[in-house]
Amino acid sequence: MDAQVKPLKPVPSDIPVTRPSREEAEAAVRTLIAWAGDNPNREGLLETPARVAKAYGELFAGYDQDAGEVLSKTFKEVGGYDDLVLVKGIPFYAHCEHHMVPFYGQAHIAYLPHDGVVGLSKLARLVEVFARRLQTQETMTAQIIDAINENLGPRGAAVLLEAEHMCMTMRGVKAHDVKTVTHRFTGVFAEDRQEQDRFFAMVGHR
Numbered sequence: 767m768d769a770q771v772k773p774l775k776p777v778p779s780d781i782p783v784t785r786p787s788r789e790e791a792e793a794a795v796r797t798l799i800a801w802a803g804d805n806p807n808r809e810g811l812l813e814t815p816a817r818v819a820k821a822y823g824e825l826f827a828g829y830d831q832d833a834g835e836v837l838s839k840t841f842k843e844v845g846g847y848d849d850l851v852l853v854k855g856i857p858f859y860a861h862c863e864h865h866m867v868p869f870y871g872q873a874h875i876a877y878l879p880h881d882g883v884v885g886l887s888k889l890a891r892l893v894e895v896f897a898r899r900l901q902t903q904e905t906m907t908a909q910i911i912d913a914i915n916e917n918l919g920p921r922g923a924a925v926l927l928e929a930e931h932m933c934m935t936m937r938g939v940k941a942h943d944v945k946t947v948t949h950r951f952t953g954v955f956a957e958d959r960q961e962q963d964r965f966f967a968m969v970g971h972r
């Protein structure tokens with residue numbers, strides 16, 4: 767995010783949001799530091815608002831990225847291979863939209879190619895597009911599989927996310943070592959129980 771004021775993509779409620787200036791973002795961080803009970807003018811915190819604004823550019827980079835662009839290039843020369851492609855254990859760090867606290871874990875993505883395959887790294891990049899936003903794990907799961915279907919038109923797709931939500935571990939209910947698992951199947955995976963079992967077995971969820 768730079769100092770330039772630029773419009774954000776419409777939020778789900780379709781209320782257009784204008785991005786504040788860098789100065790406004792830094793002032794908001796100073797307010798939160800004071801709200802936490804510290805003095806934003808003490809030496810150790812003087813540069814913190816600037817660092818936080820810069821870090822947000824990285825942590826929330828997904829708002830400036832487009833899933834369609836990430837999946838735009840496919841390869842057709844794969845020796846006729848048309849069976850399941852699974853990329854498992856893709857690490858991700860997201861922030862929950864309720865508390866703006868991290869949740870993190872792994873994504874497993876599989877699809878049955880229809881007309882060519884996508885570069886494997888692009889599936890990890892796709893996860894980043896949606897993880898680097900304010901999220902719920904359910905929304906993120908749905909967004910990933912929707913993007914795969916819209917852009918690759920596979921015979922089937924499967925996405926499973928397992929994550930630890932820090933808003934549940936370091937605050938609130940303080941339930942440690944709790945993992946949340948979400949998954950979604952489309953196409954052949956939704957219709958065929960055996961394909962689901964094969965996917966679960968391959969990602970280690972029996």
Ligand SMILES: Nc1nc2c(ncn2[C@@H]2O[C@H](COP(=O)(O)OP(=O)(O)OP(=O)(O)O)[C@@H](O)[C@H]2O)c(=O)[nH]1
Pocket residue numbers: 862863864901902903904931933934938939
């Ligand atoms: N379904 C879903 N819930 C989430 C996710 N991330 C956080 N939450 C939950 O969102 C809920 C928000 O509940 P609220 O009662 O509005 O807020 P709260 O008082 O801070 O809730 P507690 O966390 O129970 O203290 C909590 O139950 C969180 O565990 C997510 O990705 N998916």
Ligand SMILES: [Zn+2]
Pocket residue numbers: 862863864865866867931933934
């Ligand atoms: Zn939360």
